[in-house]
Amino acid sequence: MRPFAFSRADTVQSAVGAVPGSQTSPDLATVHAPHQYVAGGTTLIDLMKLDVMRPQNVTDINALEGTSSGEIEFGSRGLHLGALVRMSAAADHADVRRNYPVLAQSLELAASAQIRNMASLGGNVLQRTRCSYFRDTSYSACNKRDPGSGCAAMDGFNRMHAILGVSDSCIASYAGDFGQALIALDAEVELAGPNGSRRIPFADLHRPLGDAPHIESTLEPGELILAFMVPSMPWAKRSLFLKIRDRQSYEFALASAAVALDIDDGRIRHARIALGGVSATPWRAREAEQKLTGRKLGDAVLSDAADAAFANAKPREHNAFKIQLGKLTLVRALNQAATMEL
Amino acid sequence: MTSSANNALGFSRRNFLTTTVASTISVTLPDRARGETTPATGTSADPGAPLNLKLRINGREHRLTLDGRTTLLDALREHAGLTGTKKGCDHGQCGACTVLVDNRRVLSCLTFATMVEERDITTIEGLARPDGTLHPMQQAFIDNDAFQCGYCTPGQIMSAVACVKEGHAESDGQIREYMSGNLCRCAAYPNIVDAIKQARPQMKEA
Numbered sequence: 001m002r003p004f005a006f007s008r009a010d011t012v013q014s015a016v017g018a019v020p021g022s023q024t025s026p027d028l029a030t031v032h033a034p035h036q037y038v039a040g041g042t043t044l045i046d047l048m049k050l051d052v053m054r055p056q057n058v059t060d061i062n063a064l065e066g067t068s069s070g071e072i073e074f075g076s077r078g079l080h081l082g083a084l085v086r087m088s089a090a091a092d093h094a095d096v097r098r099n100y101p102v103l104a105q106s107l108e109l110a111a112s113a114q115i116r117n118m119a120s121l122g123g124n125v126l127q128r129t130r131c132s133y134f135r136d137t138s139y140s141a142c143n144k145r146d147p148g149s150g151c152a153a154m155d156g157f158n159r160m161h162a163i164l165g166v167s168d169s170c171i172a173s174y175a176g177d178f179g180q181a182l183i184a185l186d187a188e189v190e191l192a193g194p195n196g197s198r199r200i201p202f203a204d205l206h207r208p209l210g211d212a213p214h215i216e217s218t219l220e221p222g223e224l225i226l227a228f229m230v231p232s233m234p235w236a237k238r239s240l241f242l243k244i245r246d247r248q249s250y251e252f253a254l255a256s257a258a259v260a261l262d263i264d265d266g267r268i269r270h271a272r273i274a275l276g277g278v279s280a281t282p283w284r285a286r287e288a289e290q291k292l293t294g295r296k297l298g299d300a301v302l303s304d305a306a307d308a309a310f311a312n313a314k315p316r317e318h319n320a321f322k323i324q325l326g327k328l329t330l331v332r333a334l335n336q337a338a339t340m341e342l
Numbered sequence: 343m344t345s346s347a348n349n350a351l352g353f354s355r356r357n358f359l360t361t362t363v364a365s366t367i368s369v370t371l372p373d374r375a376r377g378e379t380t381p382a383t384g385t386s387a388d389p390g391a392p393l394n395l396k397l398r399i400n401g402r403e404h405r406l407t408l409d410g411r412t413t414l415l416d417a418l419r420e421h422a423g424l425t426g427t428k429k430g431c432d433h434g435q436c437g438a439c440t441v442l443v444d445n446r447r448v449l450s451c452l453t454f455a456t457m458v459e460e461r462d463i464t465t466i467e468g469l470a471r472p473d474g475t476l477h478p479m480q481q482a483f484i485d486n487d488a489f490q491c492g493y494c495t496p497g498q499i500m501s502a503v504a505c506v507k508e509g510h511a512e513s514d515g516q517i518r519e520y521m522s523g524n525l526c527r528c529a530a531y532p533n534i535v536d537a538i539k540q541a542r543p544q545m546k547e548a
Binding site: 001002003004005006007008038040041042045046049050056060062111112113114115117118249250 | 385386409410434452504
């Protein structure tokens with residue numbers, strides 16, 4: 001690991017103030033940004049040991065737990081999830097479990113108990129792909145690490161890689177589960193940065209891979225996630241996260257579905273669907289949602305929705321199985337949500 | 343150290359290592375820090391400068407001068423002489439390095455030592471009573487033959503103690519799920535579940 005300067009910030013202002021504003025360069029990979037915040041450290045320290053990340057400055061923001069960024073509040077307008085809240089705390093929170101089961105399940109099915117005690121919600125959504133070529137610097141070809149260097153995964157061992165939202169430059173899978181639940185529920189993100197505060201839809205936080213997969217998010221240099229806001233949605237009680245993987249626990253998804261259903265007398269008024277394990281970013285399946293709206297759930301309708309969700313899938317040599325697995329995962333999740341006893 | 347109370351000879355590999363490492367530290371640390379300015383806050387604007395840290399481990403304060411890159415795991419093993427905590431993968435995948443920080447189980451390999459100043463760190467060495475009586479979970483691992491090679495055991499036991507305290511040890515299935523972050527290459531899993539079930543009521547009584 002390379003040496004770095006270490007500082008602590010106990011206010012949002014001191015955190016964002018510590019970052020020089022003029023670091024933007026279109027050729028600089030997000031992962032190589034010289035200034036990094038650390039909360040749980042579960043992604044950052046791992047990737048620093050691998051020399052994938054080599055920050056010159058690390059700012060510890062854990063003291064922000066004492067601000068609203070460390071709190072969970074549930075009210076008539078919805079749910080506020082502070083970015084410094086740990087995964088385990090959010091997963092165990094009674095309001096989250098009761099009103100947004102998909103959020104709680106996406107968190108408790110992720111990682112291990114130890115990692116959930118460490119990892120913050122803000123860091124969780126920004127976690128980096130587990131593409132083994134990205135994580136291993138002995139492979140020189142990785143457009144996400146080094147723009148223009150190529151992609152070793154494209155014709156490599158790509159069983160775990162994405163089939164939705166991929167580009168000719170990168171097929172890395174987005175590894176997170178919580179992000180899928182947030183995008184399904186139309187969450188928003190509260191940000192603070194050297195140039196002030198703003199609020200954006202969670203769906204706009206991650207950039208599509210396109211021809212610049214090295215720029216992972218729409219965050220500006222020094223910008224920090226303060227909180228997530230999930231709108232009030234009484235019918236989100238009928239929601240769940242289904243995760244299919246190689247082993248039953250402590251494993252990334254091969255395919256997952258975050259679903260929420262508003263059903264009236266057997267007919268679907270609203271459906272929210274996000275798909276993980278198969279996608280390059282948090283992935284909302286709006287085409288599938290449209291196939292369900294106004295319909296009664298049945299085998300044909302479910303099959304239509306699943307086909308629509310994967311109509312644009314682009315598999316590579318080892319991951320074509322994810323199309324069928326993803327469809328079956330979605331159908332099972334929808335069936336389970338529809339029959340939930342509330 | 344309390345392990346000697348359980349050892350008929352009053353001498354164990356662990357005590358031997360502790361003594362050796364501690365004496366090594368006293369020689370090397372002043373050398374390492376010589377001629378450098380060391381801020382007392384655990385922060386440094388100079389990437390190469392060592393940090394002066396105060397870590398509270400098992401109720402005892404340790405003053406250590408460490409490279410800023412030192413993980414809590416390496417601080418425990420290489421600098422505080424507490425080698426009970428094990429290094430498995432060093433990447434947060436195996437759970438062998440599990441310790442408690444403010445009573446929550448975390449991975450010491452993915453924690454910089456400087457991030458846990460002012461926190462209460464508990465390692466496997468801090469579980470037994472001062473008179474040497476083992477923690478119910480330690481005794482349960484022995485009673486249930488819950489290990490073979492023993493390398494993952496300190497992490498398993500720290501994780502198991504937290505698992506019970508969290509209330510996540512109410513059924514076999516729940517124990518397996520909430521202990522999944524601790525891998526055992528000897529596959530002692532069924533006996534680990536049995537050990538946790540034995541210790542659970544004893545911990546609640548205590």
